[in-house]
Amino acid sequence: MFDVRELGARFQLRFDNGAYRRWIAGKEVILHCHHYNSRLQNTIEGASAVDGRAIIVRAAEAVFRDHVANAIAQSDDLAMRLRVARNLYAHLGYGWLDFSRLDAGTITATASHFVEGWNAGFPGRSQPVCSFAEGYLQGAIHAVAGKTVYVRERECMIAGASACRFEVVTERSEPVATHDKTKHAFTQKAPPASLPSNVDSDKIVQALVEMPIHGNPEGLIPAFGVYLASTPADFYNRICLDFITAMGEAGLASTAKKLLVFDAETCGMNTFRGIMSSPEWDGLVGPMIEQPSDSLFGIVAVSNALGWGNWHITKHTSPNAVTLESLNGYEAFGFLEHRGAFAKNPQCYMLTGVAAGIMELVYGSGTIEERFGTYVAEETACICCARESCSFEVEKV
Numbered sequence: 001m002f003d004v005r006e007l008g009a010r011f012q013l014r015f016d017n018g019a020y021r022r023w024i025a026g027k028e029v030i031l032h033c034h035h036y037n038s039r040l041q042n043t044i045e046g047a048s049a050v051d052g053r054a055i056i057v058r059a060a061e062a063v064f065r066d067h068v069a070n071a072i073a074q075s076d077d078l079a080m081r082l083r084v085a086r087n088l089y090a091h092l093g094y095g096w097l098d099f100s101r102l103d104a105g106t107i108t109a110t111a112s113h114f115v116e117g118w119n120a121g122f123p124g125r126s127q128p129v130c131s132f133a134e135g136y137l138q139g140a141i142h143a144v145a146g147k148t149v150y151v152r153e154r155e156c157m158i159a160g161a162s163a164c165r166f167e168v169v170t171e172r173s174e175p176v177a178t179h180d181k182t183k184h185a186f187t188q189k190a191p192p193a194s195l196p197s198n199v200d201s202d203k204i205v206q207a208l209v210e211m212p213i214h215g216n217p218e219g220l221i222p223a224f225g226v227y228l229a230s231t232p233a234d235f236y237n238r239i240c241l242d243f244i245t246a247m248g249e250a251g252l253a254s255t256a257k258k259l260l261v262f263d264a265e266t267c268g269m270n271t272f273r274g275i276m277s278s279p280e281w282d283g284l285v286g287p288m289i290e291q292p293s294d295s296l297f298g299i300v301a302v303s304n305a306l307g308w309g310n311w312h313i314t315k316h317t318s319p320n321a322v323t324l325e326s327l328n329g330y331e332a333f334g335f336l337e338h339r340g341a342f343a344k345n346p347q348c349y350m351l352t353g354v355a356a357g358i359m360e361l362v363y364g365s366g367t368i369e370e371r372f373g374t375y376v377a378e379e380t381a382c383i384c385c386a387r388e389s390c391s392f393e394v395e396k397v
């Protein structure tokens with residue numbers, strides 16, 4: 001069982017108030033829920049034109065090799081290093097790893113954020129689903145022991161096993177995946193004056209930042225009616241950029257971008273439907289809501305506290321349309337840091353999809369499927385195209 005007090009100081013959240021960024025163990029992390037994470041995995045691994053599984057595994061290996069290394073102290077012995085790897089995984093909300101049979105080449109997991117997500121969104125799968133865990137473990141083993149290995153999931157809870165079982169394969173000639181990016185110098189513009197609403201956005205952000213959002217004894221984060229996980233922005237950026245690149249080589253770049261927007265649109269509805277029907281929302285945001293538009297302002301405030309960026313509603317005069325501005329979205333920075341050059345077209349697919357999804361949630365009716373596609377969002381300006389901020393226009397279809 002995960003004892004959050006053990007090593008907790010190494011995983012202390014640092015919230016950057018000016019940028020609305022969450023930092024844990026030297027990595028900027030984003031809170032997303034099990035619906036989004038499993039849907040994104042399903043999109044990337046489900047595209048037959050690319051090896052999506054390899055994209056997920058290599059990204060997790062590269063990013064978490066750094067992340068685990070950040071949390072290890074030089075004086076830690078091997079046993080302590082493994083505890084750091086196990087506890088970081090649990091603290092971030094991915095589940096619970098058991099390294100006690102590592103000498104025999106076996107690692108097990110008794111809880112899994114991704115299994116929860118697949119059971120909710122795509123039940124009935126018979127093949128192992130924890131490619132994220134495989135990559136995490138490959139990166140962690142390199143950080144802990146300096147060994148370059150493959151980790152293969154042989155049994156998975158998604159198919160009814162009592163635990164996910166991973167085999168460590170020591171024959172590997174492929175070098176460990178690295179994560180290279182260059183810092184992009186950027187001066188964030190001052191946020192615009194808030195539009196009038198009954199919602200106290202600062203109070204919402206402050207309350208959420210003070211909430212202890214980390215793994216429970218199983219290493220999961222059940223909160224707001226969903227399972228949350230703190231995932232490095234580097235991981236999201238890397239899998240999305242690698243997916244677009246790989247799909248582009250097959251002539252499918254625009255399909256890839258559309259799929260990423262669709263996932264976020266569904267996520268915007270699923271995540272915030274869960275959040276809006278949770279006791280946490282009722283206690284914190286509910287008392288501020290006097291009209292439907294207040295819910296929209298409340299949702300944007302919550303998303304800022306989740307680390308999605310510093311974005312604001314800049315125009316909202318009818319239920320048929322909204323304009324949002326993002327001052328420092330992680331996708332925009334991710335593109336510039338990884339590509340090292342400006343883009344011809346906007347690149348913030350997550351925020352584009354979420355912008356449509358939250359309008360469908362607040363003003364639409366019926367099931368998620370019935371609401372999907374009833375609003376359309378377009379990113380009309382992007383930091384990636386050398387603009388000072390990203391803008392999103394959403395309209396009812």
Ligand SMILES: [Zn+2]
Nearest residue numbers: 130156157164
């Ligand atoms: Zn599994």
Ligand SMILES: [Zn+2]
Nearest residue numbers: 348382383390
């Ligand atoms: Zn953008």
